Amino acid sequence: MPTKIKICGITNLADAEKCLDCGVDFIGLVFAESPRQVSIDDAARIARKMAGKISIVGVFDRYEVEKVSQIADKVKLNYLQIYYNPDNGLIKTPPLPLISSIWMSDNDFKLPPYPCQYLLLDFKRVGSIDGISEYDWNMVNRKYDVFLAGGIDPENVSGILEFYKPFGVDTSRGTEKEPGVKDHAKIEEFVERVRSCSE
Numbered sequence: 001m002p003t004k005i006k007i008c009g010i011t012n013l014a015d016a017e018k019c020l021d022c023g024v025d026f027i028g029l030v031f032a033e034s035p036r037q038v039s040i041d042d043a044a045r046i047a048r049k050m051a052g053k054i055s056i057v058g059v060f061d062r063y064e065v066e067k068v069s070q071i072a073d074k075v076k077l078n079y080l081q082i083y084y085n086p087d088n089g090l091i092k093t094p095p096l097p098l099i100s101s102i103w104m105s106d107n108d109f110k111l112p113p114y115p116c117q118y119l120l121l122d123f124k125r126v127g128s129i130d131g132i133s134e135y136d137w138n139m140v141n142r143k144y145d146v147f148l149a150g151g152i153d154p155e156n157v158s159g160i161l162e163f164y165k166p167f168g169v170d171t172s173r174g175t176e177k178e179p180g181v182k183d184h185a186k187i188e189e190f191v192e193r194v195r196s197c198s199e
Helices: 013-022 040-050 065-075 134-143 157-164 184-198
Strands: 004-008 026-030 055-060 079-083 098-103 118-122 146-149 168-171 176-178
Touching (some): 004 055, 004 146, 013 040, 013 184, 026 040, 040 055, 040 065, 065 079, 118 168, 157 184
Parallel strands (some): 004 168, 026 055, 055 079, 098 118, 118 146, 146 168
16 A cells, blocks of 8 residues: 655645645645734635645644634544643544644653544654654554654655555655745655655
8 A cells, every 4th residue: 555645734725736746645724823824714724725635734732623624614623633731631522534643752751541543653763763662652653644744855765665554744944945835846855765665
């Protein structure tokens, strides 16, 4: 099965259209506080043009039920990506399929205590297994469809795919000119390298 590609930090329609043209599977619209944060109105404009053509993910750092539900409804998101935090409690009935994300840090690997469609592990450095033992990685990769994120770019993605063999990869700054603005040549190169490893 071809490795899934998610490009996060999309803030404008031109970058979203480039992802679509290159065959990217998911685009991420960041609603958490970030240099890549997109306004709700801009996100809705992007989503209207991309609807039915590419999977649209809303990225949140906390599960604030009313806020998340309102944004999901207005923007017409396909997935929620929420970073696990004990303060979120148990996310029992999210309004959309959930990508459960974990910030990976040394000696701090803990799976979220609720079901999800996909698991996303966001590493400090994806070049080595930080914060997760090889045993845990093998167990998680068998149990979940796992996306890897954290410093992935066109130069290192081939090695990451060979080493980890994840379900998908997620890149943000690795395909940027500057925060929130994509480099279209890097998107092309990233997708080409992932696809060449999936053949």
